């Protein structure tokens with residue numbers, strides 16, 4: 512994310528390729544890569560990492576893009592004001608631009624977290640073999656299978672609901688209510704003393 | 705900042721010097737061989753039609769805009785291209801923007817203290833005490849705990865002036881500081897600026913407020929199409945401008 516907005520041209524190109532690649536390729540493909548291709552190159556991972564690594568990679572691209580859009584949404588005047596005080600580039604970014612960018616994108620980041628959570632259901636691919644072995648047992652208990660699905664769905668819904676609640680709380684705790692952030696973005700400021 | 709130093713030194717090194725400054729935006733020649741020198745304690749007001757390059761000139765002085773050619777010096781030191789040294793020189797020149805540009809996520813007090821703490825490495829307590837004094841001086845000390853969006857435009861702009869003052873700058877640049885304000889708030893900002901000028905602050909001001917310019921300026925710079933066409937005393941400029949362009953410009957404002 513830093514690379515893509517940074518000054519170095521090479522870094523920018525490289526991070527753009529990386530981000531577009533991780534964003535554009537479906538998570539499932541990454542999982543197949545880690546599951547089937549990677550072992551051929553001697554990369555042996557535990558089942559946990561076989562699911563975690565690809566989900567993390569595809570989420571990283573999205574998160575990077577989200578943060579970048581947040582950074583771009585911070586008005587240029589904020590940077591200029593900080594520079595004119597004599598602040599160094601790094602301080603301008605981390606003390607002025609990024610904190611504001613992060614506030615803009617909290618809701619988007621939380622929705623991405625929800626997607627990541629759902630992606631973990633792909634874990635069944637990693638344990639495909641196990642599932643096949645057990646399939647006969649499962650098929651013979653059709654009713655049980657349905658209720659297992661229902662319970663699982665319920666657990667996911669509850670977790671995601673909680674995540675959303677947390678996101679709202681987080682946004683509020685950051686001090687500035689969303690409405691005020693929007694106000695100051697538009698540069699309108701004529702409501703009373 | 706009422707500390708006029710001895711007059712011989714004042715005469716010696718100008719605070720701001722521009723020599724043969726040239727700048728293009730693509731095809732557009734936005735600054736054409738600009739030469740300008742601002743002495744310590746001097747108030748220079750830049751006037752000119754829209755698009756003549758006033759903002760660009762103002763912004764090149766602390767290198768928010770790069771230049772194609774020419775030299776910019778602050779207190780005798782040439783403005784470097786970038787890096788630590790550029791930041792150090794920028795810290796010596798305050799800037800007040802048309803859109804205020806207060807840090808939206810910080811309180812009014814933190815807006816004023818961040819420069820002294822982050823750049824000048826002042827102890828927090830000392831920075832806060834001085835910030836409160838400055839906020840009092842511009843009449844917004846009651847708002848110290850609020851965030852910028854909770855203040856009126858006039859209040860925000862006065863905070864922006866306090867933020868600039870907190871750095872103890874050698875000069876302050878103002879780019880149309882009242883153009884984004886409702887009419888009833890313009891006066892409160894101009895009052896603060898008039899006091900600053902009286903206290904001996906070195907100021908470069910881009911403004912369309914002609915009465916204010918006439919009252920506060922030591923010198924008027926008239927720009928058109930990227931060039932300085934006339935440098936004059938306010939009295940002379942507003943009564944007998946030397947150039948026809950300046951005369952036309954003054955007439956066009958009068959008709960409004």
Ligand SMILES: Nc1ncnc2c1ncn2[C@@H]1O[C@H](COP(=O)(O)OP(=O)(O)OP(=O)(O)O)[C@@H](O)[C@H]1O
Nearest residue numbers: 729730732734752753754755756757758759760761
């Ligand atoms: N970043 C930019 N890229 C390209 N052209 C620009 C840029 N900034 C300004 N210009 C152009 O340069 C010219 C001078 O702009 P500048 O903002 O300095 O004028 P100004 O005298 O401040 O005008 P105003 O009174 O409207 O503020 C204008 O024609 C403007 O369109």
Ligand SMILES: [Mg+2]
Nearest residue numbers: 758759760880
């Ligand atoms: Mg302008």
